[in-house]
Amino acid sequence: MHHQIIMKGVIYFLPVLWVSVNCARILGIFRVPFLSHQVVYQPIWKELSLKGHQITIVTTHPLNEPELTNLTEIDVSEAVSAALKTTSIPEIMSKDVPLHSKIHKLFQTHYKIAEAVLSHPRFIEIYNTTNVSYDLVLAEGTTSPILYAVAAKFKVPLVGINSFGAWTGLLSAMGTPHSTSLYSETWSTFRHPMTFSERLRNTLHYIWTRYYLNFEALPKCDQIARKYLGNDLPYIQDIQKNMSLLLQMTNPILYEPRPNVPTVISMEQMHIKPVKPLPKDIKQFLDKAKTGAVYFSLGSNVKSVDIPKKLRKMLIEAFAELPYKILWKFEDDYLPGRPKNVFIRKWMPQQDVLAHPNVRVFVTQCGLQSVEEAISRRVPMVGIPFIADQSRNVIRLSEEGAAIALDHRTVTKEEFKNAIIEVINNPKYRKNVRRLAEIWVDHPLPSLNRTIWWIEYVIRHKGTRHLRSPTVDVSWFKYLLIDVILVLLFCISLILFVLYKTLRFILTRIDIEKKLKQI
Structure with a gap:
């Protein structure tokens, strides 16, 4: 009888144990105030909720579905709209605006959005609390990495997500190789294959991007993150480089195939739903x-x-x-x-x-x-x-x-x-x-299933350090083999110099012997 009671208890307890082990606490931050972006992310946090994970979402477009009982949504739409009251995204992103100006203005806009989100009272309660811990931060990427710093504050893995193909700065942070002769910026109209003029302009833009990020944009992002989240944080660029996973909306039609690192994962048609009757x-x-x-x-x-x-x-x-x-x-x-x-x-x-x-x-x-x-x-x-x-x-x-x-x-x-x-x-x-x-859509798994699997993979292994690309940790000087090239050039120069001196010595000796014979 006693044995039967124990067995019944084990049978009853195992499902509870399984749920507790396999269900995580996830904090999602989706700050861009456009429905076309948010509809990509909504199915992800809904599916995570349905799978039993405890989800807290900071968003401008909450689902407001009461049946999702383990989903908490914090609506920051009013705060973000107020911050962007004098900002026109269509004007900033117009195809008439030069590419470098687009990026500069985008960062200026995201500074405002990040401050609006970080100063929201309900979000302050979340990142300042000491009695709640999370297993993962899922954060919208776009351009600015400011809100990635929340993952560093909680000391948990970070998964970035984009509603389109990630821009050069983010892909470089993940360690994805970027050849300026093959790949242009997300917002560029350069066709493939690029002409010489386009490759030249693309290369100059890439050099400018690296300068702008390292000396202007990232220091400002780091300053804003520390203002709200405290000084006990790694530098914002290091936080971005330690991202466990980057999910991006790409496809083989609109984006050229490229050699992505294992931690850059493609999604597609996330928001496509079954056909419903029309009004x-x-x-x-x-x-x-x-x-x-x-x-x-x-x-x-x-x-x-x-x-x-x-x-x-x-x-x-x-x-x-x-x-x-x-x-x-x-x-x-x-x-x-x-x-x-x-x-x-x-x-x-x-x-x-x-x-x-x-x-x-x-x-x-x-x-x-x-x-x-x-x-x-x-x-x-x-x-x-x-x-x-x-x-x-x-x-x-x-x-x-x-x-x-x-x-x-x-x-x-x-x-x-x-x-x-x-x-x-x-x-x-x-x-x-x-x-x-x-x-x-010809993939082994539907896009949503594949995306959820990768998010849970990060949770299971507490990050993806084992998949980290070595290019993330190497300086551009070493990555481009500048030191090796300089040594090779020095060796070649030394050999040529020795040959020159040797040849000159031989010619000089020959000339001296000729003069001696003439005497």
């Missing part, structure tokens, strides 16, 4: 589009209501002359001069709209998340890029035959109409989108 009015409108429908949206950062009046006038006139239904995400209740074939709404369930069989083309700014949604729903595109990586994306898509690229600064009504008609009527565009869709 009744949108469904009715699209059902009637027997000749096809055009879906037009510039995403969440560039709003149609804010585009130049000249461009808006051209769009309205072009849409009026097209024989298709037009579904337009327009952030106002009223569109002056709206044609009869145009349906407007402030917000659209974009993934479900693109899944409708009558949607034949997506006119888009070509942000990464919009491109992923179009590809997943097999809809070809007409790309009109405005900011950030959008120009790069549409160039690659047009090279793949899945889109036509237009410039919003110079496009005419006829060019715009012809691009839409060409994409709708030429089957090659839809065929190429289907081809890309098959390549994009």
Whole structure:
């Protein structure tokens, strides 16, 4: 009887023990105040919560799902919005802004965001508490590493995450090789293969980036981190270099394949969801589009209501002359001069709209998340890029035959109409989108499963020191073999000098002997 009681206790206790060992406390910090970024991260913290981990998330876009009982969300949207009141991200990231100016202004913006987050009362309670410990910090990367310092304060592994391909400064910190003849900056429009001029400019930009990071940006980041988290921290660059894992949204279509280190992991289509029924009015409108429908949206950062009046006038006139239904995400209740074939709404369930069989083309700014949604729903595109990586994306898509690229600064009504008609009527565009869709998701594991596995891998092994690239710990002087090259040059010079002296000695002796014979 006593034995049976013990066995029952063990059977009852084992699942509890298993949960306690396998469930971790995770702190996530997602500070960029744009839905297009946050929708990439939301499935990750939701899945971690569903797997039993205790999750605390600092975010500008909380899920607010009561059934996630072990998820605590701290909404910092108001604080971040107040900090960015006089800052326009579309202006900073405009394709008209030089690349070095973009990076400088991005850092200035992230200084403001980091201070807004670190001074938030609820977050102060978290990083100043002494009775709660964490097993992992999951932090959004982008450009500034300031908030990585929270992981150092808690003395736990750090996992960085990006909603697009990481920029050069972050990849270099991870030890990923970066050849300026092959790889350009995330926000650059240099094509592959680059011309001599592009390689020269790319190299100069890389040199400037290293200078700017080491002598301006990182010292400022370190100063802000210490202001809030205390002076008992490693230097911010060392914290970044000790990152256990970097998760980034890349794919073999928009990004050139590169030799990443083992701790740089690719994700894709994280936010793609199963198709849901459309709202009744949108469904009715699209059902009637027997000749096809055009879906037009510039995403969440560039709003149609804010585009130049000249461009808006051209769009309205072009849409009026097209024989298709037009579904337009327009952030106002009223569109002056709206044609009869145009349906407007402030917000659209974009993934479900693109899944409708009558949607034949997506006119888009070509942000990464919009491109992923179009590809997943097999809809070809007409790309009109405005900011950030959008120009790069549409160039690659047009090279793949899945889109036509237009410039919003110079496009005419006829060019715009012809691009839409060409994409709708030429089957090659839809065929190429289907081809890309098959390549994009052909992995051993779905992206979310793969991402969660790697996060839990870091927790299980308390970091990834065993996967750390040796390039992280070597100086640029040694990495580029400058010392070896100098020694080799010295040896070659010494050999040449000895040969020169020897030859000169021999010639001198010959000349002396000739003179002696003449005497």
